[in-house]
Amino acid sequence: xxxxxxxxxxxxxHAGYGPGRDHVRLTGTGLAAVRGLRTIFSDLSFAVAxxxxxxxxxxxxxxxxxxxxxxxxxxPAAAGEVAVAPAREDGHAALIxxxxxxxxxxxxxxxxxxxDFWRRFWGGGPIAPALERVGIAALDxxxxxxxxxxxxRRAALARMLVAPRPIWLLDEPLTALxxxxxxxxGDLLSEHLAGGGLALVATHRAxxxxxxxxxxxxxx
Amino acid sequence: xxxxxxxxxxxxxxxxxxxxxxxAKPAHLSVPSDNPPPLKxxxxxxxxxxxxxxxxxxxxxxxxFSQRLLPFTWAVALGLLAVGLYMAFFxxxxxxxxxxxxxxxxxxxxxxxxxxxxxxxxxxxxxxxLVWRHPLADVTAKSAAPLGAAFxxxxxxxxxxxxxxxxxxxxxxxxxLTSELVLLLMYLGLIALWQxxxxxxxxxxxxxxxxxxxxxxxxIIKFSVDWWNTLHQPAxxxxxxxxxxxxxMLIPLFVMAGAFTLMFAALLMMSMRNEILRRRVRTxxxxxxxxxx
Amino acid sequence: MTAFLALVGLSARLSFGGRSGGALVGLVxxxxxxxxVPFAVGPDMNLLSRIGPAVLWIGALLASLLVLDxxxxxxxxxxxxxxxxxxxxxxxxxxxxKGLGAWLATGLPLAVAAPFLGLLLGLxxxxxxxxxxxxxxxxxALTMIGTIGAALMAxxxxxxxxxxxxxxxFTIPVLIFGVSxxxxxxxxxxxxxxxxxxxxxxxxxxxxxxxxxxAAALRAGLD
Numbered sequence: 001x002x003x004x005x006x007x008x009x010x011x012x013x014h015a016g017y018g019p020g021r022d023h024v025r026l027t028g029t030g031l032a033a034v035r036g037l038r039t040i041f042s043d044l045s046f047a048v049a050x051x052x053x054x055x056x057x058x059x060x061x062x063x064x065x066x067x068x069x070x071x072x073x074x075x076p077a078a079a080g081e082v083a084v085a086p087a088r089e090d091g092h093a094a095l096i097x098x099x100x101x102x103x104x105x106x107x108x109x110x111x112x113x114x115x116d117f118w119r120r121f122w123g124g125g126p127i128a129p130a131l132e133r134v135g136i137a138a139l140d141x142x143x144x145x146x147x148x149x150x151x152x153r154r155a156a157l158a159r160m161l162v163a164p165r166p167i168w169l170l171d172e173p174l175t176a177l178x179x180x181x182x183x184x185x186g187d188l189l190s191e192h193l194a195g196g197g198l199a200l201v202a203t204h205r206a207x208x209x210x211x212x213x214x215x216x217x218x219x220x
Numbered sequence: 221x222x223x224x225x226x227x228x229x230x231x232x233x234x235x236x237x238x239x240x241x242x243x244a245k246p247a248h249l250s251v252p253s254d255n256p257p258p259l260k261x262x263x264x265x266x267x268x269x270x271x272x273x274x275x276x277x278x279x280x281x282x283x284x285f286s287q288r289l290l291p292f293t294w295a296v297a298l299g300l301l302a303v304g305l306y307m308a309f310f311x312x313x314x315x316x317x318x319x320x321x322x323x324x325x326x327x328x329x330x331x332x333x334x335x336x337x338x339x340x341x342x343x344x345x346x347x348x349x350l351v352w353r354h355p356l357a358d359v360t361a362k363s364a365a366p367l368g369a370a371f372x373x374x375x376x377x378x379x380x381x382x383x384x385x386x387x388x389x390x391x392x393x394x395x396x397l398t399s400e401l402v403l404l405l406m407y408l409g410l411i412a413l414w415q416x417x418x419x420x421x422x423x424x425x426x427x428x429x430x431x432x433x434x435x436x437x438x439x440i441i442k443f444s445v446d447w448w449n450t451l452h453q454p455a456x457x458x459x460x461x462x463x464x465x466x467x468x469m470l471i472p473l474f475v476m477a478g479a480f481t482l483m484f485a486a487l488l489m490m491s492m493r494n495e496i497l498r499r500r501v502r503t504x505x506x507x508x509x510x511x512x513x
Numbered sequence: 514m515t516a517f518l519a520l521v522g523l524s525a526r527l528s529f530g531g532r533s534g535g536a537l538v539g540l541v542x543x544x545x546x547x548x549x550v551p552f553a554v555g556p557d558m559n560l561l562s563r564i565g566p567a568v569l570w571i572g573a574l575l576a577s578l579l580v581l582d583x584x585x586x587x588x589x590x591x592x593x594x595x596x597x598x599x600x601x602x603x604x605x606x607x608x609x610x611k612g613l614g615a616w617l618a619t620g621l622p623l624a625v626a627a628p629f630l631g632l633l634l635g636l637x638x639x640x641x642x643x644x645x646x647x648x649x650x651x652x653x654a655l656t657m658i659g660t661i662g663a664a665l666m667a668x669x670x671x672x673x674x675x676x677x678x679x680x681x682x683f684t685i686p687v688l689i690f691g692v693s694x695x696x697x698x699x700x701x702x703x704x705x706x707x708x709x710x711x712x713x714x715x716x717x718x719x720x721x722x723x724x725x726x727x728a729a730a731l732r733a734g735l736d
Contacts, residue, residue, distance in 0.1 A: 038506060074595050094601045102592025106523070108530060120519035122600055350733070405682045412678055416669050425733030426668045430679065433661060433726045437683050440715075444686035451693060451703070 358424030524614025668734020
């Protein structure tokens with residue numbers, strides 16, 4: 001039942017985009033979000049190209065998280081559309097890494113078991129270097145539930161390194177991270193951008209990386 | 221095994237849905253058309269005025285329309301009910317076998333029809349919720365569920381009252397009664413589902429999925445209950461309906477069925493009006509709290 | 514395919530020690546139901562062996578539904594459902610994989626335990642065989658129907674007994690044909706093959722319909 005599409009991409013290969021991945025471009029046109037009966041934002045457009053970082057800022061309740069979820073395709077937009085170029089037959093879900101308010105770890109499994117599942121589910125490279133990179137290599141056999149919030153966040157970052165993808169959508173990634181981890185995230189982002197990837201980061205705090213664009217959300 | 225195959229099906233569905241919504245034409249009839257503002261789907265922007273059946277989809281128009289229609293519906297329903305009851309009690313003959321007990325049929329059978337018709341209506345409304353995202357479709361489904369449960373309950377109670385003199389017991393695991401009981405369980409489950417969710421938009425779509433699964437399942441349940449019934453009980457069970465019904469009974473039966481259907485329609489309209497107004501009040505409260513848009 | 518199998522494995526592993534009990538609690542619940550019945554109907558072995566297949570089926574039905582209530586709820590609350598959606602595996606196949614994994618961990622053990630519990634109820638060897646066979650082919654249908662319920666529970670953001678309220682009516686056909694086939698050897702002229710084949714048909718249909726419905730419920734409830 002294995003078709004060529006099921007082939008696990010090699011590490012560093014951005015989900016089949018290969019060296020030419022700097023062609024990646026993410027655009028949204030006329031986006032609107034409605035939650036229950038209220039409009040959170042409307043007529044929002046943006047365009048981000050490979051190698052660029054866009055920060056999403058604004059007060060609470062203006063829809064930063066909703067915006068990222070819509071871009072990730074996890075929530076339908078009330079209006080408008082999100083497009084990834086070049087278009088892909090299977091949709092762009094498999095080009096996106098998303099880190100939201102929840103880290104997505106299975107509490108009863110160890111750090112290694114968690115990452116190993118995503119490596120097999122998404123296809124990806126070895127786990128040990130990724131854990132090394134985010135500085136939790138020593139914790140790999142602990143149940144992920146005993147880790148601190150910051151360490152769990154680091155494990156979530158390691159998950160992105162295990163299965164490289166060209167689009168990163170990070171919702172408040174600095175939450176619970178200490179100064180060292182913040183710098184590490186800055187390095188990861190720089191490398192990701194240098195490799196031709198793009199990133200959208202919703203944040204209240206200044207990132208250690210210069211943003212090419214800023215999207216300021218101010219409510220409907 | 222990739223998304224490709226699924227996407228092809230999904231694209232086909234999306235196109236069909238778009239055509240059904242009137243937003244797109246089939247590819248071979250493709251004409252450049254201006255897309256309506258997508259916000260319309262969620263019922264935020266009022267639909268553009270035009271005289272067609274679609275007008276009813278607009279809650280405001282529905283409120284006005286139903287207000288004018290309600291008194292007539294009630295008048296005709298009550299009139300038919302009076303005529304039907306008179307005929308049922310005085311002109312229809314007593315059954316030579318069942319005696320006066322047969323008159324329960326004039327309540328029982330229309331209730332049973334409505335208990336099933338109501339589920340059919342909810343299934344159509346659920347399609348409306350999932351496919352067209354009609355603001356009125358989920359109001360219909362939500363308002364119809366308790367009515368359907370009530371008519372199903374009425375069917376069971378009258379069936380039981382009928383069964384007591386015929387079978388000598390209040391309850392018999394007859395295939396039809398059992399199917400009605402399962403139907404009641406499904407109505408109650410759906411009502412519980414509606415009650416369990418705060419966000420009415422989400423509740424509508426989730427309940428619509430369950431309703432449609434039920435639509436697939438009801439014939440299977442009916443078939444299996446019939447099979448189970450013939451397995452466990454010899455065919456000597458008295459059926460609720462005779463083999464043939466005389467015309468003198470058929471006429472009052474149809475009059476009562478008409479009366480019940482109109483009553484159902486009137487109750488449904490009232491219930492839908494309440495639901496629409498309830499939602500408006502909620503919107504106003506949200507706006508007053510500064511959360512509205 | 515790798516992704517699908519990986520998810521089946523994860524689901525089996527999580528269901529095996531799941532938060533609402535997992536395989537062991539499901540088995541103990543099954544045992545408890547079977548043990549409680551003689552206290553209700555009396556220790557008459559003839560009666561027990563006659564109703565035995567039905568008791569085992571009802572026990573398996575409740576046990577396989579009750580352990581499913583957090584099947585998607587946990588994925589939703591810990592954020593894993595978002596990550597599962599960010600892949601090339603369609604949500605329908607995600608639901609199918611989750612269901613199959615849950616069945617391996619919680620449904621199959623029930624069928625395996627049935628012969629031993631059958632001894633407590635004084636079932637004849639033939640009835641033990643027929644009951645076990647029907648549970649092996651019938652519990653996947655129960656788990657898959659339960660998967661729809663689990664998706665609805667995730668959309669509701671709650672768990673518990675409500676899943677049984679929503680899902681039990683849908684399991685009636687499976688119960689009817691499962692028990693009919695299981696009890697066939699005990700009721701001499703009753704056919705075994707016909708209900709058994711219909712049971713298989715129900716299982717196959719549920720493997721197709723349930724993932725579609727579960728995915729629709731997840732999409733409807735989560736956006």
